[in-house]
Amino acid sequence: MSEVDAALPRPGEPAPHPDMIWIPGGTFRMGSDKHYPEESPAHRVAINGFWIDRTPVSNYEFRKFVNATGYVTFAEIAPDPRDYPGALPHMLKAGSLVFTPPKHAVDTTDWSQWWKFKFGADWRRPYGPRSSISGLGDHPVVHVSHRDAQAYAKWAGKELPSEAEWERAARGGLDGAEFAWGAEFTPEGRQMANTWQGIFPHENLALDGYERTSPVTAFPPNNYGVYDMIGNVWEWTSDWYAPKHEADAPKACCVPENPRGGREEESYDPCQQRIRIPRKVIKGGSHLCAPNYCRRYRPAARHAEAVDTSTSHLGFRCVTRGSRHDQG
Numbered sequence: 001m002s003e004v005d006a007a008l009p010r011p012g013e014p015a016p017h018p019d020m021i022w023i024p025g026g027t028f029r030m031g032s033d034k035h036y037p038e039e040s041p042a043h044r045v046a047i048n049g050f051w052i053d054r055t056p057v058s059n060y061e062f063r064k065f066v067n068a069t070g071y072v073t074f075a076e077i078a079p080d081p082r083d084y085p086g087a088l089p090h091m092l093k094a095g096s097l098v099f100t101p102p103k104h105a106v107d108t109t110d111w112s113q114w115w116k117f118k119f120g121a122d123w124r125r126p127y128g129p130r131s132s133i134s135g136l137g138d139h140p141v142v143h144v145s146h147r148d149a150q151a152y153a154k155w156a157g158k159e160l161p162s163e164a165e166w167e168r169a170a171r172g173g174l175d176g177a178e179f180a181w182g183a184e185f186t187p188e189g190r191q192m193a194n195t196w197q198g199i200f201p202h203e204n205l206a207l208d209g210y211e212r213t214s215p216v217t218a219f220p221p222n223n224y225g226v227y228d229m230i231g232n233v234w235e236w237t238s239d240w241y242a243p244k245h246e247a248d249a250p251k252a253c254c255v256p257e258n259p260r261g262g263r264e265e266e267s268y269d270p271c272q273q274r275i276r277i278p279r280k281v282i283k284g285g286s287h288l289c290a291p292n293y294c295r296r297y298r299p300a301a302r303h304a305e306a307v308d309t310s311t312s313h314l315g316f317r318c319v320t321r322g323s324r325h326d327q328g
Contacts (some may be wrong), residue, residue: 016051016320017158021225023168025049027255028175030167031218031245032300039300043248045164046257052161052169053317055154055216055227056140056235059133062123065137074145075122075310083308095119096143097311098127099288102202108293114201115311125315126213126312138215140233140315146280146307149316158318163239163281163302165261165319170229170284170299172222180222180230181298193219193231196290213287230297231289232306233315234282240267241279241304251265267304280306286313 015022031042065071075096081087098118106113120129122141126136133139143153153159160167160278170180176185181192191197198205210218214232221227239261246256267278282305287296296303305314 012213014178016322017115019158019241020051020320021054021169023047023050023052023165023224025167028168028171030164030300032178032298035295035298035300038243038302038304039245041245041247043245044255045259046255047137047164047168048258049169050161050165051320051322052165052226053158053319054225056315056317057149057235058138058216059123059141060137062141062144062152063133063137069151069155071148071151071155073123073143073148073310074308075143091117093119094122095300097122097309099201099312101204104202105199106201108200121312122310136213138217139213140216140228142213142233142312142315143310144236144315146236146305148298148310152316153318156318158320160236160238160316160317162259163237163261163283166229166235166237166283167299169224169226170222172224172229174223174227176235178298181220191219193228193285193297194287194294195231195285196288198290200288200290200293210287229284229299231285232287233284233313234286234303235284236305236314236316237261237281237283240264241281241302242267243307277306277308279306281305282314288313 025048027044027046029042030045032039033042062280076094077091080092081092095118097115098121099114100116102113118128121143123141124133125131126133126142149160171177172180174182179185186192194208194210194214196204197207204211217227219228222229242262261281264278268276282303285301289295289297
């Protein structure tokens with residue numbers, strides 16, 4: 001039986017929650033030696049089978065959580081000055097980072113040219129206080145911190161995926177393929193994910209039909225039947241960030257099983273001077289990933305995100321770990 005066949009539903013085997021897909025266990029090559037240095041070295045890992053959400057968590061689903069619990073997200077709470085020593089008082093207001101494209105070419109080494117902290121931006125108002133999610137119920141929820149994602153997962157009886165689990169699901173059984181659907185980015189000219197077409201950050205051609213986020217099933221699923229693993233929004237994982245993967249063990253028999261990533265004490269950004277905030281791994285790229293900038297619309301790609309950060313291009317999905325007739 002192929003890995004793809006193993007992911008197909010079987011009679012009498014309901015998912016633990018609606019709209020979850022079974023990802024079969026097995027060994028695969030994680031990471032890449034051909035792209036950004038943090039993706040290397042490519043190495044073998046073994047993963048137990050697990051269930052994963054078919055799509056990223058949508059605005060509709062997150063609203064059900066908030067309505068049921070009264071939960072208040074990180075972006076809706078004014079920062080505590082004690083947590084941010086040296087911060088300007090007028091900046092200590094509730095808000096979040098919103099992509100705001102410049103009108104002309106800018107220095108792409110300076111992210112402040114397109115990221116703006118907007119007071120009043122949050123999951124209900126993704127582009128600022130005058131925006132809303134009206135008509136965006138099937139788009140991925142954004143402006144969620146790692147804590148927010150964890151809170152939703154706990155309420156739903158789920159967990160956040162490890163980086164290895166996320167990458168296993170994203171590859172769709174195509175071990176070693178560059179993209180979630182194969183070797184070509186746009187097979188026969190078809191846009192397979194919500195990414196950036198044009199010159200980032202000022203020229204957005206929107207050839208895929210979307211300038212911002214898109215409905216979570218707008219693009220084809222991968223071979224496992226999972227949607228939006230590439231592009232649209234970055235997704236939180238449970239792993240602490242480390243700048244490189246661990247290399248393969250000298251002996252072929254010693255393949256790491258169900259790895260859980262780095263350690264918190266190693267996850268701090270060495271460039272931070274005043275505030276040291278630990279970082280988690282995010283995966284999948286977003287609608288802002290472009291050929292000329294952040295070419296991370298690939299399963300192997302990874303990035304670090306501070307746990308207290310929320311943005312207009314960052315969401316999440318959940319997993320449930322458990323037997324499918326004892327991993328059969």
